[in-house]
Amino acid sequence: MIKQISLFLENKKGRLAHVCRVLGKADINIRALSIADTTDFGVLRLIVNDPRKAYDILKENGFAVSITNVLAIEVADIPGGLSCALDKLELAGVNVEYMYAFIGTTSQDALVIIRVENPETAIEYVEKAGIKVVQEDEIYSL
Amino acid sequence: MTYWNKHYECMPREELEKLQLDRLKKTVERVYYNVPFYRQKFQEVGLVPEDIHSLDDLKKLPFTTKQELRDNYPFGMIAAPMSEIVRLHASSGTTGKPTVVAYTRSDINIWSEILARTLTCGGTTKNSVIQIAYGYGLFTGGLGIHYGAERVGASVIPISGGNTQRQLMLMEDFGTTVLACTPSYAIYLAEALEKSGRDRSKFKLKYGIFGAEPWSEKMRSRIEKSLNISAIDIYGLSEVIGPGVASECQEKKGLHIFEDHFIPEIIDPETGETLPMGEKGELVFTTITKEGFPVIRYRTRDITYLTKEPCACGRTHIRMHRVMGRTDDMLVIRGVNVFPSQIESVLLDMGETNPHYLLIVDRNGSLDELEVQVEISEAMFNDKVKGLEGLEKKIQSKILSNLGISAKIRLVEPNSIPRSEGKAKRVIDRRNI
Numbered sequence: 089m090i091k092q093i094s095l096f097l098e099n100k101k102g103r104l105a106h107v108c109r110v111l112g113k114a115d116i117n118i119r120a121l122s123i124a125d126t127t128d129f130g131v132l133r134l135i136v137n138d139p140r141k142a143y144d145i146l147k148e149n150g151f152a153v154s155i156t157n158v159l160a161i162e163v164a165d166i167p168g169g170l171s172c173a174l175d176k177l178e179l180a181g182v183n184v185e186y187m188y189a190f191i192g193t194t195s196q197d198a199l200v201i202i203r204v205e206n207p208e209t210a211i212e213y214v215e216k217a218g219i220k221v222v223q224e225d226e227i228y229s230l
Numbered sequence: 231m232t233y234w235n236k237h238y239e240c241m242p243r244e245e246l247e248k249l250q251l252d253r254l255k256k257t258v259e260r261v262y263y264n265v266p267f268y269r270q271k272f273q274e275v276g277l278v279p280e281d282i283h284s285l286d287d288l289k290k291l292p293f294t295t296k297q298e299l300r301d302n303y304p305f306g307m308i309a310a311p312m313s314e315i316v317r318l319h320a321s322s323g324t325t326g327k328p329t330v331v332a333y334t335r336s337d338i339n340i341w342s343e344i345l346a347r348t349l350t351c352g353g354t355t356k357n358s359v360i361q362i363a364y365g366y367g368l369f370t371g372g373l374g375i376h377y378g379a380e381r382v383g384a385s386v387i388p389i390s391g392g393n394t395q396r397q398l399m400l401m402e403d404f405g406t407t408v409l410a411c412t413p414s415y416a417i418y419l420a421e422a423l424e425k426s427g428r429d430r431s432k433f434k435l436k437y438g439i440f441g442a443e444p445w446s447e448k449m450r451s452r453i454e455k456s457l458n459i460s461a462i463d464i465y466g467l468s469e470v471i472g473p474g475v476a477s478e479c480q481e482k483k484g485l486h487i488f489e490d491h492f493i494p495e496i497i498d499p500e501t502g503e504t505l506p507m508g509e510k511g512e513l514v515f516t517t518i519t520k521e522g523f524p525v526i527r528y529r530t531r532d533i534t535y536l537t538k539e540p541c542a543c544g545r546t547h548i549r550m551h552r553v554m555g556r557t558d559d560m561l562v563i564r565g566v567n568v569f570p571s572q573i574e575s576v577l578l579d580m581g582e583t584n585p586h587y588l589l590i591v592d593r594n595g596s597l598d599e600l601e602v603q604v605e606i607s608e609a610m611f612n613d614k615v616k617g618l619e620g621l622e623k624k625i626q627s628k629i630l631s632n633l634g635i636s637a638k639i640r641l642v643e644p645n646s647i648p649r650s651e652g653k654a655k656r657v658i659d660r661r662n663i
Contacts, residue, residue: 098642126618131618147608151644152643154612
């Protein structure tokens with residue numbers, strides 16, 4: 089299962105830059121990210137090359153951080169590709185809580201990170217629906 | 231000059247002090263024989279009621295604290311049989327348990343009397359129409375003033391707090407001449423009146439009786455100007471009796487403490503030593519006529535000083551300066567008492583072991599606003615915004631149900647609230663009162 093790093097950020101100047109500086113110094117490479125924000129705070133979600141190390145480093149630096157299991161799926165990199173994948177997930181009864189695009193690719197397809205309620209059971213349905221789920225070590229080394 | 235009870239309000243000091251001593255002796259006797267708590271405390275210092283020979287002997291008596299009242303919840307401090315108790319009031323508590331106070335028929339009578347004096351000080355007569363916009367209920371504000379106003383013979387509108395548009399409508403239609411409420415609500419009403427487009431010249435409002443929260447001279451002139459009234463400051467606390475413990479006269483140079491019922495002292499809050507007249511310290515009260523819930527040297531935690539200088543109004547009773555601060559960290563927000571520790575226990579209840587938080591109080595227009603900043607911990611944090619917003623709402627509704635106050639909750643990053651050595655800085659009060 090792919091480990092996503094999530095951390096709490098106040099909506100204040102320089103906070104995001106600070107996180108990136110901490111990760112950069114520790115030789116952590118950010119592979120994908122998304123920020124969900126409200127008026128007062130944001131939640132930064134990261135896929136990195138070494139989640140365990142990133143988690144420890146961020147914790148040491150005093151951030152509220154957590155690790156969440158997410159899925160990376162392959163989506164045809166053509167118009168309608170994502171729509172098709174989402175239809176399949178819906179048919180399979182998999183509810184997507186949030187998703188964001190991944191920068192690198194494994195093949196000619198695009199990669200999308202999805203967060204679902206029970207990733208352990210969902211993975212089966214996703215695969216049955218004919219969607220390719222990318223493995224953990226593959227993602228980190230991309 | 232108008233008095234409600236000239237005999238007592240203008241009593242020569244020598245005579246007044248004789249009366250106080252006589253009443254003090256009776257009160258000490260009453261609590262010694264009726265309240266095990268007081269008896270035990272007196273015995274601990276080897277004191278019997280017969281040891282009180284002069285007002286100076288008051289110093290020998292032990293203090294009573296808010297915590298002790300709480301420890302004796304609900305009826306442990308009552309000094310009369312329950313069959314004699316005709317009324318119970320309660321104030322909000324830090325642990326969910328309120329502080330209960332009880333009144334006999336005679337206590338209600340005394341309370342009405344001192345509020346009649348207070349209201350007379352503030353310009354109320356039997357020809358007045360008084361709108362009581364203090365809360366009615368367990369809070370002593372509404373009902374206390376109500377009984378005093380009826381005693382004076384004014385026409386009473388028991389409207390209670392809130393519902394501003396209706397307040398304005400009745401104020402105009404009923405020809406209200408006296409308004410009694412918290413000073414911040416008075417400002418709010420003034421602003422609402424301005425916005426409503428109602429014609430001020432159709433209003434008959436002349437006087438304001440304001441208390442239950444700290445306010446300043448600056449605020450007074452703002453209220454007086456915007457409502458075109460004369461406003462006085464009143465003081466009281468439910469543990470002593472409720473509103474009516476002290477009141478300004480039209481001189482507006484300090485609040486006369488109704489000394490034929492309450493003996494004030496100023497002490498050094500650190501050492502407990504009685505301070506000489508005129509020195510600033512913690513205000514302490516001993517009730518000398520109450521039956522149901524007398525208090526002996528009750529520590530109010532309010533900071534002020536007293537003066538015996540004669541007042542131009544002719545009243546001989548000691549005056550206290552308007553309350554200048556607190557010895558503890560209690561905040562009064564929209565008339566509600568809030569202790570930072572109450573917020574802390576709400577946060578602790580949410581499963582956190584060591585919550586870091588900061589209360590920021592501000593005044594937006596005329597209304598107090600409370601923001602509670604809470605440091606997020608790993609245990610509270612998850613990757614979903616929905617979950618975090620849910621957490622904010624949960625804290626908010628717990629604070630509302632426990633403290634009766636709505637607060638804005640702001641989650642902040644770990645270690646972002648400044649740590650201090652020793653006593654943590656829990657409150658930033660930005661109100662410019």
